[in-house]
Amino acid sequence: MPKVGMEPLRRKALIDATISAIGERGSLDVTMSDIAGRAGVSSALAHHYFGAKDELLQATMRHLLSELGADARTALRAAATPHQRVLALIAVNFSDKQFQAGTIAAWLAFYVEAQKSPAMRRLLRIYARRLHSNLMSGLVRLLPRAEAERVAEGIAALIDGFYIRRALKDGAPNAASAAAVIEDYLETKLVQQKA
Amino acid sequence: MPKVGMEPLRRKALIDATISAIGERGSLDVTMSDIAGRAGVSSALAHHYFGAKDELLQATMRHLLSELGADARTALRAAATPHQRVLALIAVNFSDKQFQAGTIAAWLAFYVEAQKSPAMRRLLRIYARRLHSNLMSGLVRLLPRAEAERVAEGIAALIDGFYIRRALKDGAPNAASAAAVIEDYLETKLVQQKA
DNA sequence: TTTCATTGATTGACCAGTCAATTAAAAATA
DNA sequence: TATTTTTAATTGACTGGTCAATCAATGAAA
Numbered sequence: 001m002p003k004v005g006m007e008p009l010r011r012k013a014l015i016d017a018t019i020s021a022i023g024e025r026g027s028l029d030v031t032m033s034d035i036a037g038r039a040g041v042s043s044a045l046a047h048h049y050f051g052a053k054d055e056l057l058q059a060t061m062r063h064l065l066s067e068l069g070a071d072a073r074t075a076l077r078a079a080a081t082p083h084q085r086v087l088a089l090i091a092v093n094f095s096d097k098q099f100q101a102g103t104i105a106a107w108l109a110f111y112v113e114a115q116k117s118p119a120m121r122r123l124l125r126i127y128a129r130r131l132h133s134n135l136m137s138g139l140v141r142l143l144p145r146a147e148a149e150r151v152a153e154g155i156a157a158l159i160d161g162f163y164i165r166r167a168l169k170d171g172a173p174n175a176a177s178a179a180a181v182i183e184d185y186l187e188t189k190l191v192q193q194k195a
Numbered sequence: 196m197p198k199v200g201m202e203p204l205r206r207k208a209l210i211d212a213t214i215s216a217i218g219e220r221g222s223l224d225v226t227m228s229d230i231a232g233r234a235g236v237s238s239a240l241a242h243h244y245f246g247a248k249d250e251l252l253q254a255t256m257r258h259l260l261s262e263l264g265a266d267a268r269t270a271l272r273a274a275a276t277p278h279q280r281v282l283a284l285i286a287v288n289f290s291d292k293q294f295q296a297g298t299i300a301a302w303l304a305f306y307v308e309a310q311k312s313p314a315m316r317r318l319l320r321i322y323a324r325r326l327h328s329n330l331m332s333g334l335v336r337l338l339p340r341a342e343a344e345r346v347a348e349g350i351a352a353l354i355d356g357f358y359i360r361r362a363l364k365d366g367a368p369n370a371a372s373a374a375a376v377i378e379d380y381l382e383t384k385l386v387q388q389k390a
Numbered sequence: 391t392t393t394c395a396t397t398g399a400t401t402g403a404c405c406a407g408t409c410a411a412t413t414a415a416a417a418a419t420a
Numbered sequence: 421t422a423t424t425t426t427t428a429a430t431t432g433a434c435t436g437g438t439c440a441a442t443c444a445a446t447g448a449a450a
Contacts, residue, residue, distance in 0.1 A: 006429060026310025031405060042431050047407060105310055112307050114362050115221025115300055121363065128363050154376045158349065161356025167309050168316070168323050181349045188383050201395060226439060237397050242441060 007049060011059070013039040014046055018060040023102025028057065028109040054117075061110050061123050068098060068127070072134060083190070085138030086155075089131070090182050093159050094175035101173065104166050111160075131156055143193055151189050158182045202244060206254070208234040209241055213255040218297025223252065223304040249312075256305050256318050263293060263322070267329060278385070280333030281350070284326070285377050288354050289370035296368065299361050306355075326351055338388055346384050353377045 017038035021030040032053055036043040050056040075088035092098060114120040132152050139148035162178035212233035216225040227248055231238040245251040270283040287293060309315040327347050334343035357373035 010429090027307050032407085033405075041429095043406085044408085044431055044433095045429075048430080051407095053406065108307050108310075108359075111359050111362050112222050112303050115303075121365075125363055128360070150376055150379060153372075154353065154380060157356030157360055157373070157376065158352050159356070160359050161352030161354070164303075164306050164355050164359050165323070165352055167306050168320055170316075177348075178352070181345055181352065184345060185349060185380060188387055192383050192387060205395090227441085228439080236395095238440085239397055239399095239442085240395075243396080246441095248440065 010039070010041065010045065010049055014041075014049065014056060015060045015063050018056060019064070019102050019106050022060075022106045022109055023100075026105050026109075028113055032056075054119075057110075057113070058119055058123065060106065061120065064103065064106060064110075065123060065127055068092070069130065071095065071098065072130075076134065076137075079138075082138040082141035086135060086142075086186060087183065089134055089138075090155065090159070090179055090186070094162075094179040096175070099163075099166075099173050099175040099178075104163055104173065107163055108167065111164075128156065131159075142190055147189070147193070151186070154185060155182060158185065205234070205236065205240065205244055209236075209244065209251060210255045210258050213251060214259070214297050214301050217255075217301045217304055218295075218299075221300050221304075223308055227251075249314075252305075252308070253314055253318070255301065256315065259298065259301060259305075260318060260322055263287070264325065266290065266293065267325075271329065271332075274333075277333040277336035281330060281337075281381060282378065284329055284333075285350065285354070285374055285381070289357075289374040291370070294358075294361075294368050294370040294373075299358055299368065302358055303362065306359075323351065326354075337385055342384070342388070346381070349380060350377060353380065 014035060017035045018030070020038055021035050022028060031043075032046050033043040035056070036046040039046070046056065050059065071092045072089060075092045076085055079085040079088045110120055111124065114124045135152040135155055136148060139151055142148070143151060159182065162182075166173050209230060212230045213225070215233055216230050217223060226238075227241050228238040230251070231241040234241070241251065245254065266287045267284060270287045271280055274280040274283045305315055306319065309319045330347040330350055331343060334346055337343070338346060354377065357377075361368050
């Protein structure tokens with residue numbers, strides 16, 4: 001075992017293991033031993049690096065949040081028009097990387113956790129605000145402000161709605177059809193505007 | 196303490212207590228003792244009537260499901276047109292009785308639980324199918340079949356989406372604005388159709 | 391005197407978090 | 421260079437607490 005800078009490696013491994021464990025169990029009801037085992041270390045080490053289970057879970061959520069944020073930034077950079085910006089944001093949420101069993105399960109579990117944990121709620125609010133302002137950055141050029149606001153809320157709810165409803169289907173998640181419904185919603189609102 | 200037919204009374208009290216406990220804790224992470232205490236009985240009695248915690252939770256979910264179903268039937272009975280049928284279904288989900296902290300928390304918690312419990316998943320599927328077919332009963336008269344299908348999916352996702360996003364806001368749930376977004380979605384699709 | 395309602399006490403499992411002990415690399419010192 | 425010392429990484433074993441589930445015992449109506 002090398003001695004140099006194990007900490008970042010172990011933290012990353014433990015966070016990945018947490019997502020995988022949550023994905024398999026389908027809830028936050030996972031033990032530190034299980035997580036640590038998946039990461040190939042003892043549960044004592046997980047406590048050593050994260051202090052408490054809570055902090056590991058929060059770190060995991062922050063990781064999910066930052067991955068999604070990075071994907072969104074990349075997608076937005078490639079979008080030339082306001083319309084494309086909105087489509088890009090929808091696409092990101094249903095990309096193969098994001099719309100995955102483990103990740104979806106983790107998001108849902110965190111939503112539930114947010115009801116009792118102020119820290120989690122704060123993190124989720126960051127996500128919600130960021131999504132909203134990203135969506136608005138495109139929508140305000142396409143619709144009157146009040147209308148844009150409404151559509152942004154609708155798209156956000158649709159995204160979370162399809163995430164949660166994923167729990168009903170078994171087998172591979174069908175991202176394409178979910179994205180199609182949201183895109184259709186957007187197009188309909190835009191067509192209506194032009195008319 | 197009367198002796199006659201305590202069972203239905205106690206079952207009802209325990210189910211109500213379960214919803215209240217879940218609502219307060221914000222998750223299914225509630226103890227049998229807590230639930231039993233709220234119902235004014237010992238945890239042993241809860242086990243006596245329900246056998247296991249799992250069955251109490253399932254019974255609670257079945258209760259939620261049947262309340263929602265009853266409300267939906269009542270609302271549909273008063274709807275004269277296909278358009279009103281759809282509006283009525285939206286309204287039911289955001290009525291004061293349904294869109295309540297405790298009930299919302301319970302639905303979300305059950306969604307998460309459904310990921311690991313086949314029994315819960317089955318129950319949620321019943322809810323989803325019923326909502327879908329209720330929505331379609333109005334939409335097929337208003338839109339071409341494929342379009343109706345798409346809108347039904349959209350409305351269902353919006354409802355669940357606003358339920359889950361309720362977790363982000365604090366204070367009283369704002370049902371009116373959620374319902375407004377969904378109604379706007381519906382109207383937009385109908386106007387588009389006429390054009 | 392049978393049958394239903396009810397509980398206190400107990401058990402057994404599980405689990406987060408702690409800690410003292412071990413290894414080995416790295417840094418400091420001779 | 422050879423040594424001692426410090427520091428980081430790591431774990432097995434343990435503790436305290438929690439909780440679902442069981443059960444034998446009590447009460448009280450029919």
